[in-house]
Amino acid sequence: MKVIVASDHGGYNLKTAIVSHLKEKGIDVEDAGPNSTESVDYPDYAKPVATAVQNGEYDRGILVCGTGIGMNIAANKYKGIRAALVHDTFSAHATREHNNSNILNMGERVIGTGLALDIVDIWLNTEFEGGRHERRIEKIEG
Secondary structure, X not given: OXXXXXXXXXXXXXXXXXXXXXXXXXXXXXXXXXXXXXXXXXXXXXXXHHHHHHOOOOOEEEEEEOOOHHHHHHHOOOOOOOEEEOOOHHHHHHHHHOOOOOEEEEEOOOOOHHHHHHHHHHHHHOOOOOOHHHHHHXXXXX
């Protein structure tokens, strides 16, 4: 599995922890920036992640900002992207199983690192259930 990860300045520390965690697990991960906590605009980092997942260059993406909200809004503007804002393990599981989400969004100012890494693991390891959920995804895709 190939995963691309980015943040803004408000999510930099959690993004860095996620990238390290994925590398330790042997997952092919790309850190799409930024490289510091200097102020940046979150849409500038959501775009390359969303387009890379949209184009099939990466299987999944992870975006982190202060709350996760801005990144989630920005990522969902791209056709074929099903970005989910998640701050608990149940939702991480459900959004993969039922919604086939392909981008995970979290807020560094909302969630602790330990829980965030658990969410990442659950989200990456949960398969889409298909069936009745596939019909619903098709309605979203239009």
